[in-house]
Amino acid sequence: MSTFDEIYKKIEEYPTIILHRHTSPDPDALGSQAGLARSLKKKFPAKKILCAGENDEGDLVWINHMDPVTKADYQGALVITTDTGNTARIANKLYDCGDFLIKIDHHPDVEPYAEMSYVDDAAPAASQIVADFLYAENLPVDKAVAYPLYAGIVGDTGRFMYPETTEHTFNVVAKLTATGINITEIARNISDVTFEQAKLQASVMEYMQVDPSGAAYAILTQKTLHKLGVNSEQASCTVSSPGRIKDVIAWNVFVEKEDGTFRVHYRSKGPVINELAAKHDGGGHALASGANAADMAEVKQIFAELVEVTKKYNEDHE
Structure with missing residues (x-):
């Protein structure tokens, strides 16, 4: 160096x-x-x-x-x-x-x-x-x-x-x-968000799915973004929202881009997730990373990997 x-x-x-x-x-x-x-x-x-x-x-x-x-x-x-x-x-x-x-x-x-x-x-x-x-x-x-x-x-x-x-x-x-x-x-x-972004933050809770391991995800489609008048970049305001839930340990927020691919946000309260992001054209920190997904098949794969890492984390901390 x-x-x-x-x-x-x-x-x-x-x-x-x-x-x-x-x-x-x-x-x-x-x-x-x-x-x-x-x-x-x-x-x-x-x-x-x-x-x-x-x-x-x-x-x-x-x-x-x-x-x-x-x-x-x-x-x-x-x-x-x-x-x-x-x-x-x-x-x-x-x-x-x-x-x-x-x-x-x-x-x-x-x-x-x-x-x-x-x-x-x-x-x-x-x-x-x-x-x-x-x-x-x-x-x-x-x-x-x-x-x-x-x-x-x-x-x-x-x-x-x-x-x-x-x-x-x-x-x-x-x-x-x-x-x-x-x-x-x-x-x-x-910290300031628009009224439309505030509505989107609330909708993340509605769309969020939580695995018994404590891994969670939400998918924000272009249809949802257009309905609320928010673009893909503005949707980044939602990334921290799932972390407010006590039982959520690690989570993904998938934001669909205009070309049909997804921007993937990883966040965690413990499980290391930057190595997962690196598998999907991304990277970042141990507890906060970003990546990309080409389609829904890769979205499902990414969340499955997050579930496995979260399960392993739970086992190691029992």
Whole structure:
């Protein structure tokens, strides 16, 4: 693994730097990308620094928006990915058209795809790693930089409730908060949903099926989404809903996309599920991951695998 100093020296070398994050972004993907980009722009005003993606920020556009990027921009450019464990999930496939690739991430390094990387899978958020990098290298961290980084940390720690949250996490957010960012506004932006999304959250409970093992699932079809006036990206607000039920230990939320395939959300209160997600063009954390399903047959297979893992977890914890 590379050091912060090595990454900084590489950044100094390039006049153009293009930052990528993962598809279907969450606050940490957008926050780590935006925080790093904004700090580098302040430090190196003569460099061209761009945020690349697929314009799929959805309800999270308040964190950051993407820049128009063409293939020509990658000529002789440094490319940095944040919060993206594998190449299949990198938003905007031009990422490999640059001169050099750096990976900054906190997912298990199952695909070491970059020429230089800093991966800490014990960190609760990529945004925390980026903040550590900025402070270690004395790079600018003002309100504009701190705002998306704080949002990313809040998002990926589940508002500081997940077990990866440490004393160091609170030390970092204390520094970010000291810049004067409006943490109440960030919390509200992350938690607020539209009336249509609230109806969809309620419908998840109606559609949810629970196995005796404690594994559960809900399928949100395009028909349901259209009926409630919600798109596939907005449906991500439902992912945490099944976890509010005491007897649910692990769960899937399957969201049908317009092409008939499914975005698969995995969440867990104990059973490790990122290895399951990796089998289905996905990945993530031990207790929170994402994947894809081509059709209903794969949906059924995914839930069957979740049931087996949940049963094994129950046996090991009797």
